Amino acid sequence: MITETKMAAKSGWNLDNSYEQLPQSFFTRLNPKSVSSPKLIIFNHPLSKFLGLNFEKLKNNDVADIFAGNEIPEGAVPIAQAYAGHQFGHFTMLGDGRALLLGEQITPKGQRFDIQLKGSGRTPYSRGGDGRAALGPMLREYIISEAMHGLNIPTTRSLAVVTTGEIVFREKEEIGAILTRVAASHLRVGTFQYVSNWCSVEELRVLADYALKRHFPGIHNDQDGYLSMLKEIIRRQASLIAKWQLVGFIHGVMNTDNMTISGETIDYGPCAFMDIYNPETVFSSIDVYGRYSYGNQPNIAAWNLSRLAEALLPLISDNEKIAVKLAKDVISKFDDLYHNNWITGMRKKLGIFNIEIEDEALIGRLLSIMEKYGADYTNTFRALTLNKFDDMIIFDTEEFVKWHEMWQARLDRQKEPREFSYELMKSSNPAIIPRNYRVEDALEAVINGDYSVMEKLNDVLSSPFEYSVDQDEYAKLPKKRNCAYRTFCGT
Template sequence: MTGKTSLESLTFDNVWSRFPDDFFTRVTPTVWRDTRLLDVSPTAAMRLGLEAETIDRGRLTELMSGERLLPGMDPLAQKYTGHQFGTYNPSLGDGRGLLLGEAVTPWGPVDLHLKGAGQTPYSRFGDGRAVLRSSIREYLAGEAMAGLKIPTTLALAVAVNGEKVMRERVEPGATLLRLAESHVRFGHFEWLYQQRRVEDLERLVRHVIDRHRPDLAQSEAPIEAMFQDVVTRTAELIARWQAYGFVHAVMNTDNMSILGLTLDYGPYAFMDRFESNLTPNHTDATGRYAFDQQPGVALWNLTVLGQSLTPLVAVERLREILDSYEPTLQAAYAILMRARLGLETEREEDAQLIEDWLTLLERSRADFHRSFRALSDQDVIGGLSLGDEIQDAGLEGWLERYRERVSVESRSDTERLAAMRRVNPLYVLRTHLAQHVIEAAQEGDAEPLVTFRELLSSPFEARPGMQAWSEAPPRNAPPVCLSCSS
């Protein structure tokens, strides 16, 4: 800890406000009446060098209502563009969120970004508000991803207010205080490239290197090194999404972080039963952003980013760097999946064993996460039963191959299964459980939100009395399908 105990003790170095004027628009947050704080994340508080218990809830509520900023904050809406479902949109920017300020911490800068802060010049006829449903979902998503060690933005807190917001129906208004090392997106570079602003493009690249990746400045070709860093981090991020059954559902280039963070949670979903082509966004009629399309989409997005850097880097060199994406992703994915199956060493047959496991899950309509956990629980009294989870005649044949494979490992079965339980979560951010939390919060009860957040932040260890939070939806439940509305 740094010795800081309050929000007021934070200091800010708002670099973004020193960029050219058209990089942003200064906007004062809208004041929302009757704002009530629902929860504060200890995980996110630590990112600021604070403790959740010492944060003044009244002061935080003032901040999240738009009533009073912290000293040193300079709120602004960032301008960027991007490709949305494959089509370039020049009119993008922060339409309902504001970068309040860039806090200085011992671990580097942290953006404080208020979502649901009101209209901006980039709202595109939107109202600039956020609803409780989507705010809780994003709040929990950050906790779940951090618990699974998947790079992500976090939210310090979520609050409901007295506004009524029209989406598909009338919903309670809310605000979310999001934290990220940076909110720079692929779309920032696309905007400058499309505007043919080469000097500003280089300035933005240098900003990312100097402020967030200073070690790259020592490279013989720092801009090439930065692009390689983005490609590598994005490949490793997608590998983690695929290994843990996460579907982002709106992988537009403006939703892609230059630092390889999971950014902008909308109609996302974690798998329940395994469906390789799961598409939880009902506006994605073609399945462009389906689960099995994510690796290819990320490469497409990186190619767009690479094109944006062509004024600064030779095309052939950019292509060489892009060629590293696929092997990086495959290597990272293999390591993660072997760990989930309890395999320490690498053998040629592992790829087929993993593929056949997923085929078995999909064919039997088994739950993705509970199947992995049941495979890990084979020495746990009262643990999940693999036979209950996977009801398929092919299970025993696969298990026979699996037992033969693990027999050549040096670890004992006890050590292997314990290691598997450290990477196979019991508590997962399932859509039906999130909906239970949302409905309770809408009725004024934040206790389920706090409970679920605590479980998701430490998802691997079973806790007494919490079995309901590990349950899958009924096998006959309809597929998850959500909207982008916030």
């Protein structure tokens, strides 16, 4: 039975429900479906403290009840949000089919974060699904989202994972689980698409004004304000996608419902980090045509943002032709914004402080050599950072030797001392990433009752730029290159 308890109330919850005050067509009020025997698997203590939560006086079973949805925190009003989306280019009605927003936690510093249970049961948007989640995918999201946070990439975060004591049926029987996700908000491009297609212009204006107030308080909510909001969303996404590319992250399912207004990475389904450098790399089992390949992510981001612009047209101007022109002008800036972010980041990865016109050719040449010889993306830059060249075929090639001479000459043309360049590289090139085989090893160990593998992995991934001795083992490549590695959405 779902209850509110004094115990939960004393845990530091300070929940508001501003989204629940919006038009009822935007969501459905619904309590989580209680589970039989919840067990706390992993809990993010630093994040909990940041949020102002305190569960130290609670037993693990009591904490598990809260994050399984068996107990509703004081002040929570659980809702499932409605949204739409272009999924692999096809537009459809969607919504939270297996998630509930408990409310918005106000932190001790006055910041606002959504608290969402993922895997909490069926909703009106489940579309035939069971509304549940399996332990493996939920732990995978926990590991990778927290690793992204360690990499200084804007992301939703993971507060807890609990098992439900129940079985979910996918391709086989799996352990049921619920993830607690923390986000600046769950407003998506698909949220605006839903309201634009199925609600009134006034409701669209209400949503846009809400987004302005919550995420862009410096922008006024007039017609110019809506265009300014679009500009800022484009700016944030150009920065985010560049950060993905710079560390070799492949999201895997960049549907418009998986692109946030806040500029955070969201929905870690069939995502992974690239080993062998190849722009055509795809990990998702369902992306058979490479729509969401590594090299295509910037193009897809621009496409998604164009869909957002279409949804906002009625607010940008009452004159459709003027609105379209204004929106196109703004969208056209994405490519330059992205490229500037990317090349700035690549200069840092090579220890370059100033700008020379030949830099892009230098960067492009290195990437071409890496692709030709199947070099590991992360470890190539790690080797450059450490100035240690072994264990990789690329470093013995004539092409790399010539490139290395050009790079050293480029660094010599800077006024900054060489040690400054290597410090810049160290802060820009992670020593480790969540290697796909390491993540799978951790998940398999948990299923077999061993949590230590996951705990150690999470620990080293929390400081990826540390270059500690403890991280050396995690920088090693798998014995068999995992170019055929496949990931799944976990639904």
